[in-house]
Amino acid sequence: MKSAIELVHVTKRYGTARGVTDLNLSVAQGEVFGFIGPNGAGKSTTIRMLLQLTSPTSGEIHLLGQRIQGERAELRRRIGYLPSEIHFYAEMTGKQALELAANACGLRLKDTKASDYAERLQWDMDRKIKSYSLGNRKKLGIVLSLLHQPELLILDEPTSGLDPLIQHEFFELLSDLKRKQGMTIFFSTHVLSEVEKLCERVAFIREGELVRISDVDSLTAPGDHIAAIRFAEEGNKLEAYGLLQLDPNAAYENGVHHLRTGSRLQELLTVLAEKKVREITLRKPTIEELFMDDYREERRADQ
Numbered sequence: 001m002k003s004a005i006e007l008v009h010v011t012k013r014y015g016t017a018r019g020v021t022d023l024n025l026s027v028a029q030g031e032v033f034g035f036i037g038p039n040g041a042g043k044s045t046t047i048r049m050l051l052q053l054t055s056p057t058s059g060e061i062h063l064l065g066q067r068i069q070g071e072r073a074e075l076r077r078r079i080g081y082l083p084s085e086i087h088f089y090a091e092m093t094g095k096q097a098l099e100l101a102a103n104a105c106g107l108r109l110k111d112t113k114a115s116d117y118a119e120r121l122q123w124d125m126d127r128k129i130k131s132y133s134l135g136n137r138k139k140l141g142i143v144l145s146l147l148h149q150p151e152l153l154i155l156d157e158p159t160s161g162l163d164p165l166i167q168h169e170f171f172e173l174l175s176d177l178k179r180k181q182g183m184t185i186f187f188s189t190h191v192l193s194e195v196e197k198l199c200e201r202v203a204f205i206r207e208g209e210l211v212r213i214s215d216v217d218s219l220t221a222p223g224d225h226i227a228a229i230r231f232a233e234e235g236n237k238l239e240a241y242g243l244l245q246l247d248p249n250a251a252y253e254n255g256v257h258h259l260r261t262g263s264r265l266q267e268l269l270t271v272l273a274e275k276k277v278r279e280i281t282l283r284k285p286t287i288e289e290l291f292m293d294d295y296r297e298e299r300r301a302d303q
């Protein structure tokens, strides 16, 4: 399959300061790809390079089959971008802002799908921008980013300010765009649970380096669960019942034993079969928890 984004040994330095270091990444056309990392990890730097707002210090970037080198206005027209913070002329209505943007792309607003998108997001484009809540500004930004039917959509922290219902509708819209138009979506966030809902693959970036790229579905092993157990017998049983041997990070809090089974679910069940259990819940680890594991392992390796 052709790639929509290809980073080859991409490094960006700001003077002597780190931006990102030796990124290698390939996003296929039509893929929804999550880009996750804490503040300062290098997400915005990477996005700025994809948008040709800044150049890499070294390495190559290919977008939609073309290498970025110098000014590529034609390529930019095929890309949609939703910035994390959006600023508009306050006295305009949303519709006027859309008209301005449509004209700049050589389009007439009524020939675009703007009103369909606005309806799906329950956004009233006739009000003045100065009256907008954060959520409404975001909605304007979303519609603007989609106005010219881009092949590649780059979203920087797209859901901040959206309430859960609208967020859900926005994700449905993105899934439709992928399914019906084969749009590639590159999605940066530090709200890790979002990528579970939307993305097929995810890359974790930290301190400017990619630490992991993985299919969202295969982030956890089949039997891997987070268990919360309350035994009939009171008190901390982590040692006595051998739970620390199953998971060295197991913890006891307010009468509940928390642990992660990893590949040892069967062993946990054997322990439980011999004890009186009052309550138990099992759930899959979230991406946050998986990410924490990467941190822990690295910290252990550093020590």
Ligand SMILES: Nc1ncnc2c1ncn2[C@@H]1O[C@H](COP(=O)(O)OP(=O)(O)OP(=O)(O)O)[C@@H](O)[C@H]1O
Pocket (backbone or CB within 6 Å): 014, 017, 018, 019, 020, 037, 038, 039, 040, 041, 042, 043, 044, 045, 046, 190
């Ligand atoms: N213009 C700049 N000049 C100097 N250093 C910069 C500049 N932009 C970013 N950096 C540095 O590059 C590193 C990566 O920052 P970046 O903004 O890309 O991270 P981020 O993952 O987008 O974080 P956030 O979620 O906070 O936006 C940081 O160490 C940051 O201080």
